[in-house]
Amino acid sequence: xxxxxxxxxxxxxGILSEWHGNSSVLTDLERTILFSIRLPRALFAGIVGASLSxxxxxxxxxxxxxxxxxxxxxxxxxxxxxxMAGIIIGAGALTLGTAGFAFLGALVTIFLVLGIAGRGRVxxxxxxxxxxxxxxxxxxxxxxxxxxxxxxxxxHNVMFWLMGDLSVASRPEMLAAAFFLLLGFVVIYxxxxxxxxxxxxxxxxxxxxxxxxxxxxxxxxTASLVTAAAVSMSGIIGFVxxxxxxxxxxxxxxxxxxxxxxxxxFGASFLALADTIARTAMAPTxxxxxxxxxxxxxxYFIFLLRRRVF
Amino acid sequence: MKTxxxxxxxxxxxxxWVLRDVSFGIEPGEVIGIxxxxxxxxxxxxxxxxxxxxxxxxxxxxxxVDIRTLRRSAIARSIAVVPQEVPFIFPFRVEEIxxxxxxxxxxxxxxxxxRDLEIVREVMATTGIETLADRRIFDLxxxxxxxxxxxxxxxxxxxxxxxxxxxxxxxxRHQIVLxxxxxxxxxxxxxxxxxxxxxxxxxxxxxxRIILLNGGRxxxxxxxxxxxxxxxxxxxxxxxxxxxxxxxxGLPRVTLIGHPSERGSRLExxxxxxx
Numbered sequence: 098x099x100x101x102x103x104x105x106x107x108x109x110x111g112i113l114s115e116w117h118g119n120s121s122v123l124t125d126l127e128r129t130i131l132f133s134i135r136l137p138r139a140l141f142a143g144i145v146g147a148s149l150s151x152x153x154x155x156x157x158x159x160x161x162x163x164x165x166x167x168x169x170x171x172x173x174x175x176x177x178x179x180x181m182a183g184i185i186i187g188a189g190a191l192t193l194g195t196a197g198f199a200f201l202g203a204l205v206t207i208f209l210v211l212g213i214a215g216r217g218r219v220x221x222x223x224x225x226x227x228x229x230x231x232x233x234x235x236x237x238x239x240x241x242x243x244x245x246x247x248x249x250x251x252x253h254n255v256m257f258w259l260m261g262d263l264s265v266a267s268r269p270e271m272l273a274a275a276f277f278l279l280l281g282f283v284v285i286y287x288x289x290x291x292x293x294x295x296x297x298x299x300x301x302x303x304x305x306x307x308x309x310x311x312x313x314x315x316x317x318x319t320a321s322l323v324t325a326a327a328v329s330m331s332g333i334i335g336f337v338x339x340x341x342x343x344x345x346x347x348x349x350x351x352x353x354x355x356x357x358x359x360x361x362x363f364g365a366s367f368l369a370l371a372d373t374i375a376r377t378a379m380a381p382t383x384x385x386x387x388x389x390x391x392x393x394x395x396x397y398f399i400f401l402l403r404r405r406v407f
Numbered sequence: 408m409k410t411x412x413x414x415x416x417x418x419x420x421x422x423x424w425v426l427r428d429v430s431f432g433i434e435p436g437e438v439i440g441i442x443x444x445x446x447x448x449x450x451x452x453x454x455x456x457x458x459x460x461x462x463x464x465x466x467x468x469x470x471x472v473d474i475r476t477l478r479r480s481a482i483a484r485s486i487a488v489v490p491q492e493v494p495f496i497f498p499f500r501v502e503e504i505x506x507x508x509x510x511x512x513x514x515x516x517x518x519x520x521x522r523d524l525e526i527v528r529e530v531m532a533t534t535g536i537e538t539l540a541d542r543r544i545f546d547l548x549x550x551x552x553x554x555x556x557x558x559x560x561x562x563x564x565x566x567x568x569x570x571x572x573x574x575x576x577x578x579x580r581h582q583i584v585l586x587x588x589x590x591x592x593x594x595x596x597x598x599x600x601x602x603x604x605x606x607x608x609x610x611x612x613x614x615x616r617i618i619l620l621n622g623g624r625x626x627x628x629x630x631x632x633x634x635x636x637x638x639x640x641x642x643x644x645x646x647x648x649x650x651x652x653x654x655x656x657g658l659p660r661v662t663l664i665g666h667p668s669e670r671g672s673r674l675e676x677x678x679x680x681x682x
Binding site: 287301 | 454457459478479480481482483484486487488490493494495496497498499500503504507508510511513515516518563
């Protein structure tokens with residue numbers, strides 16, 4: 098589906114026939130659009146959706162806060178500042194330029210937040226939340242300064258980045274995001290049972306044999322890196338990391354050994370679908386995918402709040 | 408060898424010492440009651456015994472080993488804690504919560520095996536909560552929840568159980584049910600028990616020995632008859648109590664009277680209490 102019509106069935110046939118090495122089903126133009134634009138884009142949306150959902154589950158469990166999302170520690174703000182700085186000084190022309198700067202911004206944020214909250218041996222969840230809020234506020238101010246001083250041409254790119262944009266992914270970007278997602282999932286899944294226990298209180302988790310401080314530190318860093326990788330490639334796509342964990346908890350239950358894979362897979366499909374809607378709803382104009390996720394997410398979240406299901 | 412030994416334990420959160428010079432040993436199979444006024448260090452002592460807080464002075468020995476050198480999972484296989492309340496934010500089912508008690512016995516990536524599930528069923532039967540297995544934790548009453556925490560602690564198959572004011576919010580029937588359960592586990596399975604409680608009558612009735620804490624120090628330590636005395640309680644709690652003997656068990660029984668000065672003045676003037 099898209100501005101150039103390739104039917105669903107035709108698409109599937111096309112993919113299958115390419116697999117078998119005969120290319121009679123699609124024209125050259127259609128083949129190029131399908132394999133160089135649409136499939137990679139759907140794949141990229143999937144990687145980003147999976148990363149955000151996975152990180153969302155971890156942050157909600159670690160902070161024992163159902164309202165937590167992957168951006169709660171200010172990673173979004175940090176990478177936004179990085180990305181904007183990159184766009185303004187013209188790094189967008191380089192491979193991984195904007196994304197690289199965004200990732201750097203996210204890394205700085207992670208160090209800042211963990212540094213503020215992790216003074217001494219113990220990381221306090223409330224301190225962590227508060228320092229995230231403060232860092233986010235600080236970065237918002239920086240973002241506004243950068244918007245104020247940037248030229249019109251840059252401003253367009255900046256706004257697109259801030260609203261979340263899945264169209265610009267290059268192959269190295271996708272590989273990098275996929276790498277962080279895979280590695281992150283492996284590390285986080287190893288803490289599945291520990292996450293269950295931590296949601297019932299850190300002291301309880303210790304009493305049940307979890308080395309809470311080391312688990313928390315590793316999980317925070319891992320989930321932050323997964324978030325940072327996704328955000329710096331795609332821009333700020335809201336609600337996915339907040340909503341998908343709740344939807345999956347209602348479906349498969351709160352046991353993280355099931356919840357983590359479920360949220361990761363469903364997050365991938367959800368964002369790929371949302372992106373498809375964003376591309377086609379007002380074709381040929383593309384909506385930012387963040388618009389679709391927020392339009393679905395906000396009402397759903399109000400519904401959750403009213404039902405108090407968490 | 409003592410099951411748990413505190414050796415001149417001193418602990419402070421910030422400047423003021425919350426525990427100081429606390430030394431005692433617990434025999435295997437003993438039931439120890441810890442009583443004392445608010446802020447006397449009862450809960451802190453319990454956390455030090457479990458290795459959750461690291462004392463700045465002295466040490467805690469678990470079966471002869473400095474508890475600081477043990478991994479959390481190793482401690483959790485010996486010591487289980489029954490809390491007053493657990494802050495659940497996600498809708499776990501009762502059976503899932505009890506199964507969490509198996510955690511210290513499980514490998515990192517494994518799910519509960521047949522043996523684990525057997526143990527979970529067993530402890531749910533022991534605590535009488537089989538029928539609650541599929542209920543969500545949010546839908547239970549305070550007494551039912553407390554039974555769930557006890558079941559989870561039992562699923563750890565501990566040798567020592569620490570209970571922190573676990574009957575504080577319960578009605579008298581649930582208090583008795585839980586204390587009788589603890590007594591049965593102690594007598595039948597040789598479980599060592601340490602109970603922090605404000606209820607001196609329950610402590611007197613169920614504990615073999617009682618530690619009376621005051622201002623972070625051990626004021627007195629001994630059998631209920633030696634500890635629960637009018638002079639001890641008056642000195643530590645600054646409140647007048649009547650201690651006589653329970654007509655059924657012969658153990659000390661505490662009746663609250665009132666604040667010494669108020670009571671004195673009322674008696675002198677002969678005024679009836681205002682209602």
